Amino acid sequence: MRQQQFEADNQPLWDEIAQMMDDLQRTRGKRRLSRAQQLRFPARYRQLCSHYALARSRGFSPTLIEQLHGLVLRGHPLLYRQRGGWRWRLLHFILGGFPRAVRRNRVYFALSLLCFLLPALLMGSGCYLQEDLIYTVMDEYMVAEMESAYDPANNHPGRSSERSSESDFTMFGYYILNNIGIGFRTFATGILLGVGTLFILLFNGLVIGAVAGHVSRLGYHETFWPFVSGHGSLELTAIVICGAAGLLLGQAVVAPGQRSRVQALREHAGEALQLVMGAALMLLAAAFVEAFWSSGALQPTAKYIVAALLWSGVILYLSLMGRGSRGSR
């Protein structure tokens, strides 16, 4: 068959497909195609593909091939796209997907926890025993500011003296910007052979341990521990989970096993994303607790009770939630 006849025979089909695609691309407004017509799209599309292949193999003119290629290229994403249902997926994720992902990657979680907790404990006891050690991780100005923030004379831990309840909101925004950002960076820098993640975990462990040890040494228990114990449950756990996600990326690059590095990276990234998104939700909750509860002026006892509830809640959620009857762990 010569090209001109081929074109004359099939032009109506190509026009029809082009029109169908215009319709399918329309996200709003009324569609011109009925449901039955839409269902014909896959069959028409495959016909178009065979025309394209035919035009190529018979050596028809380049612009015809390009025109058909353009149609095929446009149709491909329309046929294979996925859409919708994100609310349900989010709910399922919170109710089971996320804790399951954490348990699936418990080795990474444990490693991340170790990288955070070990320096924190060492530095914490060091700073508790020795006064000057804090200056190895913080400069004088920061130490002075931190000391005044937790000084019982200021009465409201976590707030400077002029801080009002309106600034609770401000701090909520600040915690989101800062803490979730740190969580995301902890994850992302894992792709650099895991080094970035390890650095952030170790560094945060050192600083947090140093502050806790130093402040306890000064005898500010009454202000520091009631303030941090509540949101710490969500915040620290979430950072450790982000660390686990970063280590997943790092492992894919350093030791991909039987797969190519790129393939290992893609598989691990999908897994790590679940951890990061869950951790981001936890950090959001932590920001809420930190801004509106931790800074409140209630008795330390009340703070400790809520903190105990939050810690056991986090641990129970991550270890038990989403264990199904069908053996899903």
Place this chain on the structure above:
Amino acid sequence: MEAGLTEGRSIHRLDTVRRYEIPEGVLLDFRLAGPVVRACAWAIDAALRGLLYLILALLMALFGGVGTALMLIGFFLIEWFYPVVFEIYNGATPGKRAMGILVIQDNGTPVTPSASVIRNLLRAADFLPFLYAAGLVTMLINREFKRLGDLAAGTLVVYRDRQQERIQPPVSATSKPPVELSEDEQLTLLAFAERGETLSIGRRRELAELLSDQTGLRGGDAVEALYAYANWILKGR
């Protein structure tokens, strides 16, 4: 465009066309976007983001503490999710759109939400140690211009194909080529006929006169002769 005509030739090694075979058994060509065009897109987006930050800051200054909170949350969302929102919605941020490029999955389908989130969170790593140095190095050492985020998410940045009007070959006489032509030669003639009108007259003649040894014609006559052969290939006698 010539990529389609020279399958399997060494020309592909120099080209930035990436081929992907779809389930229907045909090959799709994607033209990969390189570092320069992507940097331009990024610069446009950076300017837009700066503008958004400014508007947000000015607007929220009116609402006191709660306003500051909303501003900071807005900063957070713009910093991390500005590209994600646009990429999920239409495959490209405004900057990419302006540069005529878009993000797709490796298999040619639209970028999925999770892939978009992965590639944009990993900007934090690509950016290190300054101004996307890590991303640039990664782009230059793999053949698909992928930065770290693209590698992890399995995404490509390609040129948005602009749908071209088909140029009809000029109406002319039809005559049989004097010698038997191979398929490649036939295609070259067709390409000449279809694109001839977009070239200047001088260039058209210059090209046609490459065959003067065979046709024995020069100038406008040589062009007409080639058109006539192309017509014969299209229509037959």
